[in-house]
Amino acid sequence: MKVDVLSIDGSNTGKQVNLKKDVFGIQPHEHAVYLTVKSELANSRQGTASTKTRGEVRGSGAKLWRQKGTGRARVGDIRTPIRRGGGVVFGPKPRSYGLKVNRKVRTLARKSVLSAMQQEGRIVVVDALDIDTHKTKQLSEVLTALGLEGRRVMLLAGKLSDNLWLAARNLPGVRVKTASDVSTYDVWSSDYLLIDTEGIKSLHVALS
Numbered sequence: 001m002k003v004d005v006l007s008i009d010g011s012n013t014g015k016q017v018n019l020k021k022d023v024f025g026i027q028p029h030e031h032a033v034y035l036t037v038k039s040e041l042a043n044s045r046q047g048t049a050s051t052k053t054r055g056e057v058r059g060s061g062a063k064l065w066r067q068k069g070t071g072r073a074r075v076g077d078i079r080t081p082i083r084r085g086g087g088v089v090f091g092p093k094p095r096s097y098g099l100k101v102n103r104k105v106r107t108l109a110r111k112s113v114l115s116a117m118q119q120e121g122r123i124v125v126v127d128a129l130d131i132d133t134h135k136t137k138q139l140s141e142v143l144t145a146l147g148l149e150g151r152r153v154m155l156l157a158g159k160l161s162d163n164l165w166l167a168a169r170n171l172p173g174v175r176v177k178t179a180s181d182v183s184t185y186d187v188w189s190s191d192y193l194l195i196d197t198e199g200i201k202s203l204h205v206a207l208s
Contacts, residue, residue, distance in 0.1 A: 017200055032108040038099065040185045047096050052088060058085075064078060123193045124192060179195060
């Protein structure tokens with residue numbers, strides 16, 4: 001399937017780029033997307049939360065007072081979880097939240113979200129994502145010219161330049177990645193994809 005290629009000023013260049021049907025034109029597989037997004041979010045968790053058990057907190061292990069004859073409730077040591085400063089029962093310990101998803105499922109998920117974006121008309125292709133400066137203002141003007149101002153936009157470049165990365169840092173909702181490294185969650189969580197022609201080629205190579 002062919003789509004028009006725009007310039008960064010919003011005008012039509014008169015060129016068209018071919019989007020491979022097996023990457024941008026498949027029937028989206030919702031369960032593959034669900035499994036992949038779930039695993040990507042789980043794998044991004046640090047898993048460093050930690051609490052101390054009653055065996056690790058500071059304090060004497062001696063029984064506070066004798067079992068019988070005081071008229072008070074029977075107690076053990078001061079490190080019991082029911083006392084202030086005591087240990088924590090069933091608290092978190094460092095662990096891995098990682099979930100494994102097969103490579104073919106991950107590939108299918110990326111193709112699915114790209115195809116869904118294309119079917120909904122939420123992919124904008126430009127000739128090149130080249131800007132002259134690292135100033136945020138210029139990139140903001142580019143997004144305005146393309147009708148993407150105020151949207152959650154994922155910029156996918158075949159080759160990421162320093163100017164593009166620096167210019168996008170202060171724009172809320174705008175993220176930048178090389179096309180070959182984009183994840184399913186990156187695409188799924190965006191309103192629009194802004195891709196240059198080199199990025200299209202990178203996606204074809206990575207997913208075909």
